[in-house]
Amino acid sequence: MPTKTRLPRPSVTAALILKRTDVRPRLGIVLGSGFGAIARAIQVEREFPYRDLPGFPVGSVQGHAGRLLLGLWHDIPVAVLAGRAHYYEGFELAESTFPTRVLAALGVTTLVLTNAAGGINSKFRVGDFMALTDHINLLGANPLRGPEPEGMNRFVDLTQAYDASLRTHWKAAAKAAKAKIHEGVYIAVSGPSFETPAEIRAFRTLGADAVGMSTVPETIVARQCGMKVAAVSCITNAAAGLGGKGQVVSHLEVLELARQREDIATQLVGGFVKRIG
Ligand code: HPA
Helix, strand or coil, X not given: CCCCCCCCCHHHXXXXXXXXXXXXXXXXXXXXXXXXXXXXXXXXXXXXXXXXXXXXXXXXXXXXCCEEEEEEECCEEEEEEECCCCHHHCCCHHHHCHHHHHHHHHCCCEEEEEEEXXXXXXXXCCCCEEEXXXXXXXXXXXXXXXXXXXXXXXXXXXXXXXXXXXXXXHHHHHHHHCCCEEEEXXXXXXXXXXXXHHHHHHHHHHCCCEEECCCHHHHHHHHHCCCEEEEEEEEEEECCCCCCCCCCCCHHXXXXXXXXXXXXXXXXXXXXXXXXC
């Protein structure tokens, strides 16, 4: 459930973690729907349930509690957030992005965000992937609203939110994983209801290629913390109104497709990590 208490300093939670592991992660990965299998590919050295980490959000819709994993992936020290707290669950964005701040405090300089998204661009097929070039924040909220964190700027520049040089590595990683990857703009909505066809038509006019309910808050916070961001979506469904006559968008359909693509998604992100590491 969303915490009503004030959040601790991210550095305090990070210090507690660093005391209990020798892993010094440079790379952070946030696992969204469709990317959960990455957790099984990591050589985990130490694992922390979110409930043991002060300030971490507890109580996710997926029914499994979140875990922070520290270990090696392709010989690169990584910190993996397995389980994210969404705005639609009732968390404040400052709460749901607290783990992102802790990653920065652990020493992470590059953050890889993953998610499931509905395809808006007519070139996208279900099961394809999309490397984010930019985003549109339609959540109606911003995680930086509120007091300015010590030593940080609240007026964060987002002109290069998704690092262009990191992004060049997705293509080769996708080829090796036999995955189809596009580039595009992700539009974030609060959910939890799916969109109407009229909304999707409007989003297409606005310049969006895929729609989802996550990632944008973490990107904004990561940029405030000075981390480089790379993000990738698994296109799990045609967005509302684009799936033909009789289409129903369902969470089950999203999860089922995401599950089917988990192995490819693991290879894709693994290849990407190898290339940028
Ligand atoms: N809409 C919003 N979020 C989503 C979708 C969608 O169609 N698919 C997966 N996440």
